Amino acid sequence: MRSRFAVRFLPMGLLACAGACLQAQAAGISDDVVRIGVLSDMSGLYADTAGRGSVESARMAIQDFGGTVLGKKIELVFADHQNKADVGATQARAWFDREGVDLIMDLNNSSVAVAINNLARERNKLVMNTGGASDILTNEHCAPTAIHYTYDSYALANSAVRGVIAQGKKEWFIIGVDYAFGKAMTANLNEFVKEAGGRIVGSTYHPLNASDFSSFLLQAQTSKAPVIALANATSDTVNTIKAANEFGITKTQTVMPTIMFINDIHALGLKQGQGMVFATGFYWDRTPESRQWAKRFFEKMKKMPSMVHAGGYSAVTQYLKAVQAAGTDDGLAVAKQLKSMPINDFFSHNGRVREDGRMVHDMYLVEVKKPEESKYPWDYYKVVNTVPGDKAFKPIEKSTCKYLKPT
Numbered sequence: 001m002r003s004r005f006a007v008r009f010l011p012m013g014l015l016a017c018a019g020a021c022l023q024a025q026a027a028g029i030s031d032d033v034v035r036i037g038v039l040s041d042m043s044g045l046y047a048d049t050a051g052r053g054s055v056e057s058a059r060m061a062i063q064d065f066g067g068t069v070l071g072k073k074i075e076l077v078f079a080d081h082q083n084k085a086d087v088g089a090t091q092a093r094a095w096f097d098r099e100g101v102d103l104i105m106d107l108n109n110s111s112v113a114v115a116i117n118n119l120a121r122e123r124n125k126l127v128m129n130t131g132g133a134s135d136i137l138t139n140e141h142c143a144p145t146a147i148h149y150t151y152d153s154y155a156l157a158n159s160a161v162r163g164v165i166a167q168g169k170k171e172w173f174i175i176g177v178d179y180a181f182g183k184a185m186t187a188n189l190n191e192f193v194k195e196a197g198g199r200i201v202g203s204t205y206h207p208l209n210a211s212d213f214s215s216f217l218l219q220a221q222t223s224k225a226p227v228i229a230l231a232n233a234t235s236d237t238v239n240t241i242k243a244a245n246e247f248g249i250t251k252t253q254t255v256m257p258t259i260m261f262i263n264d265i266h267a268l269g270l271k272q273g274q275g276m277v278f279a280t281g282f283y284w285d286r287t288p289e290s291r292q293w294a295k296r297f298f299e300k301m302k303k304m305p306s307m308v309h310a311g312g313y314s315a316v317t318q319y320l321k322a323v324q325a326a327g328t329d330d331g332l333a334v335a336k337q338l339k340s341m342p343i344n345d346f347f348s349h350n351g352r353v354r355e356d357g358r359m360v361h362d363m364y365l366v367e368v369k370k371p372e373e374s375k376y377p378w379d380y381y382k383v384v385n386t387v388p389g390d391k392a393f394k395p396i397e398k399s400t401c402k403y404l405k406p407t
Helices: 002-008 012-027 051-065 085-097 110-123 153-165 180-195 216-222 234-246 262-268 287-301 307-324 331-338
Strands: 031-042 071-079 104-105 126-129 147-148 171-177 199-206 227-231 254-259 277-281 363-366 379-388
Touching: 002 287, 031 051, 031 085, 031 234, 051 071, 051 287, 051 307, 071 085, 085 104, 085 110, 104 153, 104 307, 110 126, 110 147, 126 307, 126 331, 126 363, 153 180, 153 254, 153 277, 153 331, 153 363, 153 379, 171 216, 180 227, 199 216, 216 234, 227 234, 234 254, 234 262, 277 379, 287 307, 287 331, 307 331
Parallel strands: 031 071, 031 104, 104 126, 126 147, 171 199, 171 227, 227 254
Antiparallel strands: 277 363, 363 379
16 A cells, blocks of 8 residues: 555656556566575475475576576575475475466376376466376376476387397386386387287286285296386386395296385496496486586585486576566466477577477487496496487377377
């Protein structure tokens, strides 16, 4: 009320200017702060590949951007979703409705990510999924303000299956984790194996963060399939591979992870990991730019960044550029701006965000080095092939996102 009465006595020219300025502010930064929320697994099996590292990568991006955008402060908050969709949704609802969070990122659990996509759609808030894997996030669970950034189950399975099928191994058995990601990855594996002329002879699902993989591996061994594909992640993947080695399964069958992080190889060790081939969205030692950033991250976290950490830094940087270009932190406006911008940084070369929210960029097929091939700490991969983004990710013509405009 006080500011309204003050404006009443201004000269007409200044009055017009004041009105325009107030209108611009209303269309600009909500509550004079840009707030970014990192919603991640901070204490469970996915914490090492995201978690506190995701918070640090977001903080690095904010600091490198200068700490402000459009003259307004950038704030960072974070929380633990505990790998529970209801916990994640409750936190996101509080952030969106009461705490003025403009962007939620990370979401390294597909069930949590689906719930947050639904909230983002309802509240016109932006989500940049830099940690979840299921490709349903840009298909049946897409949203106009949701962007899937770092990788997805389609690209990971597509890139990996091609390499193994080329070796003539046509029969596959799948061990998957029993929630949204495992189901999506299994569906993707079925699609690509069949397209390549192979067949899935069986599959089984284990609980998230399982303690014993013997019964699941016994089923895979009994199937005599040349390939055992793992539709799980992080410590579940590491523990499956360790158990397969202990049981001697790896001597007669190929165990193929569909998603591996540099942290997983560090935990597994090159002796057990050597020779494994899989796809990744980022490798710290690939280019001078990626090495430079990774070494900065290492100084803070004492470990090399996963693709979630690198994708998170890139996503926050691109988000802030989009806010600056759009002149607002409005979710739809920023999403539209992101979809009009090329994305070029140490993480992505010639990346772009499609209308379905999928950020398309190159993926890399890597092979784990033998112990004697590693020359220095964290020197774990050989990049054997670059898969162009339009070949790695699902073509938009196959997308089932209902928000796509008819062509």
